[in-house]
Amino acid sequence: MALGVNGLSVKWSHHSILGFTDSETVMLDLDDMSFRSVKYWSLRTMNWFQLGGFIILKSSDRCYHVVFNRKVSWTQNMSVVAWVSLLSHNKDLHRWLEMQCIKQASTLRIGPKRQKPSPRIVYKYGEQNGQIEGFLKYRRMIKRIMKTMGEPD
Amino acid sequence: MSHLEACQVSKKIAVYGVYETKARVPVPQRYVKKRAAYSYMRRGKLVTAREGKQRYWKKPIREKKVEAKGRYEFKGSGKELYKAVAKAHTYMPRDYIEVPAKEFLEKPEEYGVRGEWVEREVESP
Numbered sequence: 001m002a003l004g005v006n007g008l009s010v011k012w013s014h015h016s017i018l019g020f021t022d023s024e025t026v027m028l029d030l031d032d033m034s035f036r037s038v039k040y041w042s043l044r045t046m047n048w049f050q051l052g053g054f055i056i057l058k059s060s061d062r063c064y065h066v067v068f069n070r071k072v073s074w075t076q077n078m079s080v081v082a083w084v085s086l087l088s089h090n091k092d093l094h095r096w097l098e099m100q101c102i103k104q105a106s107t108l109r110i111g112p113k114r115q116k117p118s119p120r121i122v123y124k125y126g127e128q129n130g131q132i133e134g135f136l137k138y139r140r141m142i143k144r145i146m147k148t149m150g151e152p153d
Numbered sequence: 154m155s156h157l158e159a160c161q162v163s164k165k166i167a168v169y170g171v172y173e174t175k176a177r178v179p180v181p182q183r184y185v186k187k188r189a190a191y192s193y194m195r196r197g198k199l200v201t202a203r204e205g206k207q208r209y210w211k212k213p214i215r216e217k218k219v220e221a222k223g224r225y226e227f228k229g230s231g232k233e234l235y236k237a238v239a240k241a242h243t244y245m246p247r248d249y250i251e252v253p254a255k256e257f258l259e260k261p262e263e264y265g266v267r268g269e270w271v272e273r274e275v276e277s278p
Contacts, residue, residue, distance in 0.1 A: 014242060015170055015270035015271055015272045016241065016242065017168070017169055017275060018166065018167065019166070019169065020165075020167065021164070021165040021166070021167045021226055022164045024163045105165070105226070114272060114274070141166075141231055145235050149238070149239060
């Protein structure tokens with residue numbers, strides 16, 4: 001199901017970046033990739049690891065985030081990300097994977113970053129009632145926080 | 154959400170970036186006093202000072218504005234998280250801080266230092 005661009009219209013002028021961190025949700029940060037490739041790798045990963053469903057968020061030009069629906073352990077999570085990283089030959093994803101391993105949890109950006117706007121949902125597929133629901137709940141919460149805080153003093 | 158539940162939840166809100174804060178840092182010293190050539194005793198030997206110059210120290214550690222990177226990972230319920238994110242704009246994280254929002258709100262100065270976030274290029278989280 002392809003969707004229209006659903007961006008966050010909240011103005012955020014603070015220089016800190018807000019993100020969502022979780023160790024039990026499979027998340028991918030696919031940079032420098034076409035939407036077609038992102039969709040291909042998301043579908044292939046979902047089928048291979050039986051992850052139920054996924055959403056794709058566009059963070060900037062040729063940069064996408066993917067969140068999967070099934071709850072997994074941290075070791076399973078890293079196994080999935082490493083599998084995609086190895087087969088897709090995406091160097092940015094490999095670097096992102098290394099950083100997540102150091103932190104022992106995956107993080108995706110929710111708020112804007114310098115000139116880049118907040119990531120917006122561009123595609124949904126399969127079940128959405130598991131980890132995706134949790135991700136969207138936190139996304140809404142962060143969006144509300146940003147809206148309330150608004151402009152800096 | 155109780156404090157214990159907040160600690161067990163795997164989902165967190167990350168606040169990260171580059172910030173400016175005041176810190177006591179060592180300053181390179183290049184101060185030399187002009188002096189008439191002089192001699193002094195050191196370990197029982199007579200030493201003549203070179204060319205009438207003497208190096209001296211002038212506040213080797215000073216308070217300066219420094220840039221640093223840091224990250225908070227907050228766990229907790231909605232209201233606490235909101236307050237913690239608001240507070241995170243005054244107290245900058247010392248490196249990587251993973252803390253329940255409630256605990257951070259009680260003692261923010263224990264986890265962070267006063268400063269302000271600045272706009273710099275930050276790598277993907």
